[in-house]
Each structure stands twice: as C-alpha cells, then as structure tokens.
Amino acid sequence: MPVDVADPATAAADALLPRPFRVVANRRETSDTVTLELEPLDGDGLAFAAGQFTMLQAFGVGEVPISISGDPARPGLLVHTIRDVGGVTRALCAAEVGDVLGARGPYGRGWGVSDARGGDVVVVAGGIGLAPLRAAVLEVVRARSGFGRVHVLYGARTEDDLLFGDDLEEWAAEPDTEVAVIVDRAATSWPGRVGLVTELVRAAAFDAPRTLALVCGPEVMMRFVGAELTARGVPASQVRLSLERNMRCGVGLCGHCQLREYLLCVDGPVLSLDAVRPQLGIREL
Amino acid sequence: MRSLQELLAEHPFFAGLDEDTVGMLVGCARNVHYRPGEYLFRQGDPADRFFVVRRGRVALDVHGPGRTEMVVDTVDEGGVVGWSWLVPPYRWFFDARATQEVSAVAVDASCLRDKCDQDPALGYALMQRVAGVMYQRLQSARIRLLDLYGTDRAG
Incomplete structure (x- = not known):
C-alpha cells in the first residue's frame, strides 16, 4: 500500500527501517537473473499489490529497488526476480538459502x-x-x-x-x-x-x-x-x-x-x- | 476450396485493391505449400517471386563463413516474404525457411513487373504496400539495434 507521507518524520522513522527476510530459495532464471524467495523472520507476511516494489538490501553492501514478482495472494512469500547489473544486485543474486536480507516496503502504486x-x-x-x-x-x-x-x-x-x-x-x-x-x-x-x-x-x-x-x-x-x-x-x-x-x-x-x-x-x-x-x-x- | 482470387482479396497485403485489380494479379499467382524445414528460397538465388503467407511461419536466416546461422526475422500469417524481386540484381539476400507447415501464394516477379509497367496505377498501389512492409521491417531492425532489453542502469 502507498505510504502516508503526511508526517514525513514519522513516516521516515518506520518506513526506512528494513525488516529481515530469510532466503528460502534461489532459482536461476537466466545467465544473469535469479529469483529469490524470502520469508519474514518475524512471521508477518508482506501484503502487496501487483506492481509494487521493495527496497531490497544486502547488508553491508547496499540497497536497491526491486519489483515484487510473486503472487499477491501469497503475502507470506516475498518473491523478487533480480538481474545482476552491479554491486548490490550481484550480492543479492549470490544470496544463498538461509542468508538474511533486508526489505523495506512495499512501496508505490501498482497496476490496479x-x-x-x-x-x-x-x-x-x-x-x-x-x-x-x-x-x-x-x-x-x-x-x-x-x-x-x-x-x-x-x-x-x-x-x-x-x-x-x-x-x-x-x-x-x-x-x-x-x-x-x-x-x-x-x-x-x-x-x-x-x-x-x-x-x-x-x-x-x-x-x-x-x-x-x-x-x-x-x-x-x-x-x-x-x-x-x-x-x-x-x-x-x-x-x-x-x-x-x-x-x-x-x-x-x-x-x-x-x-x-x-x-x-x-x-x-x-x-x-x-x-x-x-x-x-x-x-x- | 477457395479460389486464388479470394485468397488474395482477403490477405491484408492486398486490402483496399478492387476486384479487377486483384483479378489481374491472379494471373501471376499460384498456391504453394512447404513442410517445416523446407526452403522457400536460398541466399543468392534469383529473386523471381514473392510470397504472401496465408498460414504458418517463415524464418529469414542469414549465414556466413565461420559464423553461426541466425534467424533475423520471422513472417507469420498475413505477412509477405521477399522484396529483392523489386530491386536489381534480383537476388535473394537471405534464406527463407518454413518453420511450420506453410501455405502461401507465390507471385511471379517478372509477370508482376510487366503488369506494373503496363498499368502505373497498379504499380503505385503495389509499391505503397511493399514500401509499408519495408518500412516496418526497417524500423524493427533499427529498434532492435538499440538492444532494448539490455540494461543501461547499474545497481
């Protein structure tokens, strides 16, 4: 859902804090693209609308916006398909099952x-x-x-x-x-x-x-x-x-x-x- | 069984031509069929006709010494294969290969050029259509040169 930014200070405090997600699958799609399946460590699913994105973080490397490619009817599984185009995405693509990544969001307006x-x-x-x-x-x-x-x-x-x-x-x-x-x-x-x-x-x-x-x-x-x-x-x-x-x-x-x-x-x-x-x-x- | 006149009249390439004009073209046309893997023509052969594809898919292949043969375009139902028949030296520049069962109407180039010489209005109408096909193919080739699906963004 779009974030309410009426009070930027409050919004920033919550919305800029990544939640930890564990990699439960890393599936290679093409030579430079993988699909990661992630589950929240705290068990709370991440409800999203098709077309929204998260800021996905490889701890210690950086953070990039990645669209959610999973099924909106399955909020318990956060799915991202990532192409290796730089330092951060390379680290994300290399994440192994069991690794923990950070995710903020979901953000933006979806497809409707x-x-x-x-x-x-x-x-x-x-x-x-x-x-x-x-x-x-x-x-x-x-x-x-x-x-x-x-x-x-x-x-x-x-x-x-x-x-x-x-x-x-x-x-x-x-x-x-x-x-x-x-x-x-x-x-x-x-x-x-x-x-x-x-x-x-x-x-x-x-x-x-x-x-x-x-x-x-x-x-x-x-x-x-x-x-x-x-x-x-x-x-x-x-x-x-x-x-x-x-x-x-x-x-x-x-x-x-x-x-x-x-x-x-x-x-x-x-x-x-x-x-x-x-x-x-x-x-x- | 549909007549050649009907087949040509309902093909998008000839849309807008009146019945008499299509009738003139029928004299230069014949039905052809190809099985998957058969060639409609090969690079370097005389470009003595073009093909109005009614059904199936035709791949345009390019090959050269030491390079892997590649498909650079495909033409499906409703499309047209070949324009080398219009431009000297009237030789095919690519191979055209059926990738599925293909039904087409082959139009004899020499016959058609004669009719166009006799009837400039027919020639103009056909050139407009061929130019439309060439324009779309040229645009497609140019846009693909941009390598659209590569990435220009790091992150």
Missing part, C-alpha cells in the same frame, strides 16, 4: 489490475520487465472468469534470456488466453517468432476500447509499445507503464526518483500513458 474486470487485458513485457508483470498476470489468472481475453506479449533479446518458462506455459493453457513470445534474434533451432514486441501488439485480437494494457520494459520499448497500443485504439488512460528512476528512500522524501511533477516511488512506479507521454519524449529526462 481490478480496473480491467469485465474487459480485455493486454500485458506487454520486455526483458526483465516481465518480473513486475508476473504478479499482475497471476492476479488475473486467479480470477480468470472476471476478465475477457488476456494477452501476454513478451519480447526478449534471445531465447536464452526468457524468464518464467513454466509460467508462460501455464498461462497459455488458461482459457481465452494467448501467450506470445518474440526475440530479437535466434539460432535456427528456435521455432518461435523473431522481431520486435510491437509486432505482437499489432497481431493480437482485443477489444481496444475495453482493454487495459499493462506495459513494462525499457523506456524506449514502452514508448513504441504505447504508440502501437494507442494506434490500435486503446485509450492512453488505459495504458499503464511501470517507470524506473533512481529510487532511494521509497517514501517520497529524497526526490531522487523525480520525473517532472511525479515522485515515482509514491506516485508510481505505475502511471498511465496519458499522464507521462509528454515526459517520455523529452531527452535526458
């Missing part, structure tokens, strides 16, 4: 999956962007009959970079659910699609005015996907993007994650395309 009830859902992920969307898809699948057609459209660099292969298969087996994968380039043994994720958006069948689109990936990709979705007739207010900036405090105090008028740690990370489209086109912002 329930807004899609009664209509179609189009999930578009690029690379590691499938991690925060996994929580949203799990929520949809859990209440499958409440939604119309569901498309999970996933782009990755190569077949070796694909995440959550078992999940993709399970989702594809759901009724009226299409899972489509495309990679930038492939060996000739790859039987799937090769190209750009926007091609999947172009080919998908959905009722655009009644569609909620959830998009996560590199910002350039989200710009192109947003353009394709709106060209297909999805209102920009119904296209939601998860944005990433340099989040530090997580509670709207430090300003590191500011994107014009938005503090992404509290106003985001999920924002609608109509709110951020002007900013996405500004260089270096």
